[in-house]
Amino acid sequence: MADENLEQIIDMPEQSDMINDARTQARYAVEHFKVESQISNYIKKFFDEKYGPNWHCVVGKHFNSYTSYESKRYMFFYEGQMAILLYKMG
DSSP, X not given: OOOTTSOOEEESOTTSSHHHHHHHXXXXXXXXXXXXHHHHHHHHHHHHHHHOSOEEEEEESXXXXXXXXXXXXXXXXXXXXXXXXXXXXX
């Protein structure tokens, strides 16, 4: 279960399924895959199929980012100890 004190940044429509999908798919991926690249690939493919192409997903315990993204298409959150950055650009 994610620590409630960990940072999260969400710029997605509140009434859409995207936030719930991101958390649900991240939870599944972290539980079923051990390699960070497999986790990010799983989440990206899910979002590309459901919400259209050009999603990007970064997963890891330690990383920095500076990204541009489409409005209302960005989410940074933790699933357990794993940080997940999900955004759409392109």
